[in-house]
Amino acid sequence: MSSRKPGDSDVLSSLYSMIPLLFLLLACVELSDAAAAVDVYRLVQYDISGVPFGSRLAALNHHAASLHSSAGADLSRSVLIIPLRELNISLVKEYISQKKTLGGLLLLLPQMFNFESGDMAVTKDDIHEMERLKNLLVELEELLIHANIPYPVYFAFEHDDIEAVLADIQRNDVNGQAATPTNGGYKFVVSAPEPKKLASPIMTNIQGWLPGLKPDGDTNQLPTIAIVASYDTFGAAPALSVGSDSNGSGVVALLEIARLFSLLYSNPKTRGKYNLLFGLTSGGPYNYNGTHKWLRSFDQRLRETIDYAICLNSIGSWDDKLWLHVSKPPQNAYVKQIYERFSGVAGELGLKVELKHKKINISNPRIAWEHEQFSRLRVTAATLSGLSSAPELFQRTGSLSDSGNLVSEDAIRRSIKLVAQSFARHIYDQQEDMPVFADDSSLAVDLSYVRLWLDLLSRTPRVAPFLTKNDPLVAALKKELAEHTHEVNVQHELLDGLFTFYDSTKAKLNIYQVASVTFDLLLLLAVGSYLIVLFSFLVITTRGLDDLISIFRRPPPRKSKTG
């Protein structure tokens, strides 16, 4: 006995020393072994003067349920998955208005709204369905953005993995079966920290000057034409809010117009007697707060030199008619002049431009059009837009449905031509039909340039509070504007305190197939009885039945060394 002891303790101690090593090793292995991991995009969360809106939670850990679950089922502890294709908007309305609680909501969007999936060929049959889905999505977004939803709401794109899971869940819900491991009990987990307030959101305005020709050299005395587009967006999911039409199309048009006029202005012969001011403004969705700050930063004298300003907004998906929105009555001489020039050029190009007047109500904080910020400072301005009526707050500011494949390059090209031509007519004081930007000339609208920028903007979410000061997009816009203009300035401004935003806009959803507790209990029972049977079998074969019986007769079994 004593001779064996030291050897044994050696063995044991060497084993013990390995145990911490083993655990150290295991601690390094982070487990993430989900059936599927899906990119999900959270519904925006924000406050307006302290009043909460949007989805108020980010973390998710619940079983999944579908719309097919029985009507009376309690969904307060499950994640409801709704594909947009099957969405019944009145159901969502009901849930929101009656403040029914859910564990979470996951909305599946068709791939055609995914800016990351690249170009999708849209066939003719799809167009009708697409239109329906688009309208539905717009309605849904409007509902979600303006509601206070006390549970996490996520968007995801249709995907093979998640569709298989959804089909499983639906099958179970239809059959009314409880979730079991083999037929699809799924748990959706998003491990996200509590959303934090974004500290002081910053808006970045970029401006570029193209000075006109003045014989005595002081270009500050020259009249100025401003062309402005707001580049940031706001949508239901900040990480998906690319706003190709609103207002990517305006930004693209502005850049192309800057390029065209920089060509003209580089030659002293064609350098006009007007300064051109290009402004890419931020804060568009928030009553054009950035434009407001930008204009305020101008010197009064400088502001007075602005002859007029044209704001570009949503000019990428109109069919036959553009609208010129103004806030001064059409009888106003300046407005009349602008409109006549535009409609004249439009006539030559075979387009239609219609004037629309909307009075400014000073007491109303809502500013629907960018030109209203100019008008409030008594600068003549108009907004050229494909929209016929003024959008409400957060309407047409880059919604989920506003994706690149719904924007027509041709519409943008025609808009660019219209604006550039009417500017040229004003600057060079042309009277009659004399196309400066003819299609086959060196000053033709460069479609590949338009496409390039539209493509970039259509895949870059740009909700102002989530853009940093040195965001690559801002830097790219600045660089591009610097290519075509002189004196590019970048201005950082704080977004006015009414709005508060929260982070965690994007997350990974892990989908786990889970077993129910009952299953584990049954398994324990099975394993336990297997071990008991094994024990009995071994005792009977090696020691005989009597021993087995004696073990049960006299617990605890006394080991008798009689063998």
Added chain:
Amino acid sequence: MTAFHFFNCAILTFGPHAVYYSATPLSEYDTLGTSMKAALVYLGTAIVKLVCLANFLKVSENDEFDPYQESLKALIGLVDVAGIYFALTQLTHRNISQNHKFQAVGLGWAFADSILHRLAPLWVGARGLEFTWDYILQGLEANANLAFSISMAALGSLMWLRRNKPKTLIPLIYICALIVATMPSITSYLRKKLDWHFPEVVGFELGSSLVMAFISWQLFSACQRRSS
């Protein structure tokens, strides 16, 4: 709940070893030391095997069955047999009968194998939220492996330790030993060449382990009767 599942899989994987130890006379003769030595030999064998595999085997990117590579692997698998030979014959055991020695060695061998190959995946995988049948199957595989190890040890002790065996049984003993020793290659062949799924492979292993355990048990008791 997932800890529960981990617990279930753990007792399915490691329970049979404990049951075997406590149910058979092994516990009465206090053969834990022998088992532990066998486990340490297993550890050494595993390292030797690893070195051999790393040196002589190409890493195949695709999971294909390459006869040359597989036969090499089977050859390296024979290191196991050498390990069992060492554990049975070269180690100084306390005075325990051959009957118990091979059981203790087989048990220690299988337990070490389970710890080394199954504990880590179990710890990492079965505690996760995701449910798969894999860990239950892996537990069953551990059971089959226990039966194989003990059969191998039994056949080994017949081959190397027993002098007066019935002449007629000797070829049978060697054939059985060969089958048991090449079992890893056979299962690998089934999985890769015949595209069997994991449940099927485990089923095959369980069935064949039962058959082999029964045969070696009969062989051993036949030799025992003869010598007594």
